[in-house]
Amino acid sequence: xxxxxxxxxxxxxxxxxxxxxxxxxxxxxxxxxxxxxxxxxxxxxxxxxxxxxxxxxxxxxxxxxxxxxxxxxxxxxxxxxxxxxxxxxxxxxxxxxxxxxxxxxxxxxxxxxxxxxxxxxxxxxxxxxxxxxxxxxxxxxxxxxxxxxxxxxxxxxxxxxxxxxxxxxxxxxxxxxxxxxxxxxxxxxxxxxxxxxxxxxxxxxxxxxxxxxxxxxxxxxxxxxxxxxxxxxxxxxxxxxxxxxxxxxxxxxxxxxxxxxxxxxxxxxxxxxxxxxxxxxxxxxxxxxxx
Amino acid sequence: xxxxxxxxxxxxxxxxxxxxxxxxxxxxxxxxxxxxxxxxxxxxxxxxxxxxxxxxxxxxxxxxxxxxxxxxxxxxxxxxxxxxxxxxxxxxxxxxxxxxxxxxxxxxxxxxxxxxxxxxxxxxxxxxxxxxxxxxxxxxxxxxxxxxxxxxxxxxxxxxxxxxxxxxxxxxxxxxxxxxxxxxxxxxxxxxxxxxxxxxxxxxxxxxxxxxxxxxxxxxxxxxxxxxxxxxxxxxxxxxxxxxxxxxxxxxxxxxxxxxxxxxxxxxxxxxxxxxxxxxxxxxxxxxxxxxxxxxxxxxxxxxxxxxxxxxxxxxxxxxxxxxxxxxxxxxxxxxxxxxxxxxxxxxxxxxxxxxxxxxxxxxxxxxxxxxxxxxxxxxxxxxxxxxxxxxxxxxxxxxxxxxxxxxxxxxxxxxxxxxxxxxxxxxxxxxxxxx
Numbered sequence: 001x002x003x004x005x006x007x008x009x010x011x012x013x014x015x016x017x018x019x020x021x022x023x024x025x026x027x028x029x030x031x032x033x034x035x036x037x038x039x040x041x042x043x044x045x046x047x048x049x050x051x052x053x054x055x056x057x058x059x060x061x062x063x064x065x066x067x068x069x070x071x072x073x074x075x076x077x078x079x080x081x082x083x084x085x086x087x088x089x090x091x092x093x094x095x096x097x098x099x100x101x102x103x104x105x106x107x108x109x110x111x112x113x114x115x116x117x118x119x120x121x122x123x124x125x126x127x128x129x130x131x132x133x134x135x136x137x138x139x140x141x142x143x144x145x146x147x148x149x150x151x152x153x154x155x156x157x158x159x160x161x162x163x164x165x166x167x168x169x170x171x172x173x174x175x176x177x178x179x180x181x182x183x184x185x186x187x188x189x190x191x192x193x194x195x196x197x198x199x200x201x202x203x204x205x206x207x208x209x210x211x212x213x214x215x216x217x218x219x220x221x222x223x224x225x226x227x228x229x230x231x232x233x234x235x236x237x238x239x240x241x242x243x244x245x246x247x248x249x250x251x252x253x254x255x256x257x258x259x260x261x262x263x264x265x266x267x268x269x270x271x272x273x274x275x276x277x278x279x280x281x282x283x284x285x286x287x288x289x290x291x
Numbered sequence: 292x293x294x295x296x297x298x299x300x301x302x303x304x305x306x307x308x309x310x311x312x313x314x315x316x317x318x319x320x321x322x323x324x325x326x327x328x329x330x331x332x333x334x335x336x337x338x339x340x341x342x343x344x345x346x347x348x349x350x351x352x353x354x355x356x357x358x359x360x361x362x363x364x365x366x367x368x369x370x371x372x373x374x375x376x377x378x379x380x381x382x383x384x385x386x387x388x389x390x391x392x393x394x395x396x397x398x399x400x401x402x403x404x405x406x407x408x409x410x411x412x413x414x415x416x417x418x419x420x421x422x423x424x425x426x427x428x429x430x431x432x433x434x435x436x437x438x439x440x441x442x443x444x445x446x447x448x449x450x451x452x453x454x455x456x457x458x459x460x461x462x463x464x465x466x467x468x469x470x471x472x473x474x475x476x477x478x479x480x481x482x483x484x485x486x487x488x489x490x491x492x493x494x495x496x497x498x499x500x501x502x503x504x505x506x507x508x509x510x511x512x513x514x515x516x517x518x519x520x521x522x523x524x525x526x527x528x529x530x531x532x533x534x535x536x537x538x539x540x541x542x543x544x545x546x547x548x549x550x551x552x553x554x555x556x557x558x559x560x561x562x563x564x565x566x567x568x569x570x571x572x573x574x575x576x577x578x579x580x581x582x583x584x585x586x587x588x589x590x591x592x593x594x595x596x597x598x599x600x601x602x603x604x605x606x607x608x609x610x611x612x613x614x615x616x617x618x619x620x621x622x623x624x625x626x627x628x629x630x631x632x633x634x635x636x637x638x639x640x641x642x643x644x645x646x647x648x649x650x651x652x653x654x655x656x657x658x659x660x661x662x663x664x665x666x667x668x669x670x671x672x673x674x675x676x677x678x679x680x681x682x683x684x685x686x687x688x689x690x691x692x693x694x695x696x697x698x699x700x701x702x703x704x705x706x707x708x709x710x711x712x713x714x715x716x717x718x719x720x721x722x723x724x725x726x727x
Contacts (some may be wrong), residue, residue: 011583048681048685049681049684049685050681051681052677071684071687071689071690072681072684072685073684073685073686073687073689073690073693075685076685076686076687077686077687081580081685082685084682084685088678088679088681088682088699090679090682090700091700091704092682092699092701092703092704092707093696093697093700098683098686098688098696099686101688101692101696102683102686102687102688105686105687105688105689106686106687109687141700142682152694158686162686162687236337
């Protein structure tokens with residue numbers, strides 16, 4: 001479904017993606033983990049078509065098409081969905097109007113008729129009920145005054161409404177308490193399907209307890225430096241990201257595409273340096289550059 | 292009368308003189324003469340005048356406008372019916388080419404407690420209430436266009452809301468001007484007198500028939516007596532070759548409330564002066580405004596809030612959207628007199644520039660003579676937010692539609708503050724169409 005090869009991207013003069021390789025097949029759920037500044041959110045934004053990032057090399061093939069050639073709205077209509085790390089507040093635009101326009105644009109691209117107001121509301125109510133989204137939200141402005149949890153839930157609600165083929169979830173867990181996290185995760189899990197692929201970008205292993213990935217990739221300094229099964233996430237949790245620095249510095253074989261999941265359970269004879277402490281990272285000051 | 296030789300249009304207005312109402316009334320004669328003398332002294336403002344720095348009205352002086360009342364307005368009834376608020380069942384007062392149209396008005400449906408008289412009739416017969424209020428609020432000493440309007444007082448509205456009357460339905464006033472090949476001028480006048488503890492909403496609409504050049508010079512005075520509430524809506528949707536100059540002047544007594552909504556969409560050049568004197572303790576005034584400029588339109592809004600007494604509050608919220616090569620001007624003056632302690636004034640002007648050729652000149656102007664006051668002001672000029680555009684695009688909405696949607700949301704925010712639903716709904720639709 002998606003093949004990323006040697007992808008490089010920069011913002012201004014600063015190169016952030018330095019040759020990313022990744023292949024995702026239909027039905028798979030991939031997690032991308034990595035410390036702040038590793039480029040994982042940039043990768044998500046580049047896939048959605050954010051133009052502040054300039055792609056300098058490499059290719060992204062999605063369903064046989066050159067994804068990088070498509071405008072952001074065309075990507076959405078082709079079934080690519082990005083759940084934003086920081087959903088944008090849009091005062092004055094009601095969720096209802098916005099989402100109806102979005103759904104009908106995507107439907108049109110798929111050769112389907114517009115949903116009329118009644119059918120749209122019926123669908124929206126069904127999805128809202130499933131996700132525990134308050135119906136009053138529909139008449140509010142997009143994300144305006146929403147709590148962090150409400151914003152993230154709204155992203156997943158939009159995903160459910162748009163029914164994408166490839167969903168990219170960018171730090172959907174950040175800022176959520178455990179109840180909100182469970183609600184969001186169950187919404188995501190309900191959408192797992194053999195016809196859909198997901199890329200879950202996260203800083204923490206916690207989310208992956210609830211959304212269990214088929215594959216885990218670790219990004220560091222603009223590259224995927226390690227790939228594996230879901231155990232890799234636990235390993236990272238145990239050793240912290242500083243472990244990666246040592247790995248990379250030590251010149252271990254880290255090329256993701258050459259490593260199969262089974263082979264990546266490394267012997268953990270190394271001494272972990274500082275234990276991974278989520279409380280010390282991920283604050284606003286640690287946001288990835290040039291969002 | 293005094294000759295003003297350089298102004299062609301004054302010459303043609305003078306043709307009206309013999310037909311002006313109230314020539315038998317001494318106070319009317321004196322008022323006209325005094326106003327004309329003042330206009331002759333002032334002349335049309337030039338851009339050397341600080342209040343007219345960005346707004347060049349010289350083109351108005353170069354056109355030989357014919358008094359609109361002398362021109363047949365054949366298409367007016369059809370155009371009138373197409374105006375969204377007309378014939379909705381609101382009491383409506385219709386003026387076609389400057390003159391009251393009995394046929395299209397429904398003054399009879401005004402509830403008890405509200406008296407309406409067409410100014411032309413009342414000037415002719417004379418009226419003590421009228422002479423006690425007309426031209427007492429909108430001073431013509433400094434404003435040439437107000438002087439001009441007063442010098443040629445002809446027809447308009449006198450709405451008298453009696454003590455304690457609460458008028459449930461808003462009163463619609465329509466000034467419709469028809470212009471074809473001959474440029475026409477009209478100078479409508481409105482006086483609203485809201486007596487103690489009364490409440491009324493007035494919707495003043497300026498609209499056009501035909502595409503010709505026209506000049507509208509409107510003056511509205513609103514006297515808000517103690518504890519009274521007046522909501523005034525001014526909607527200007529004139530044709531692209533219209534010159535529109537208007538003053539709305541409130542005078543507020545103790546504990547009164549004035550609410551102004553000023554929506555400016557049409558015309559080649561539009562200049563509004565929306566002012567209030569808060570002349571009694573505890574008075575409150577809100578001025579909301581929305582202007583939309585396209586092509587080479589020039590839209591100038593000047594406001595003046597004169598806090599003359601203690602414990603008054605004013606809120607001002609103006610937004611502008613400027614596209615093409617249009618120019619916007621916002622000048623928000625707040626005067627706090629020495630006596631006006633505990634004044635609470637907040638002013639905001641936000642502008643969205645949609646093109647490289649669009650210009651906005653925005654200026655707060657604070658004159659504060661009291662020491663215990665709160666006055667804040669803020670002006671912003673910006674473009675559409677790229678993050679918001681991308682967010683909408685990422686949901687399948689194309690870039691052009693995303694821009695329209697965000698522009699609409701920015702502007703409709705002002706309309707959302709309108710209480711009278713039919714006006715708000717009409718203008719939301721009108722806004723949407725103008726942005727598409």
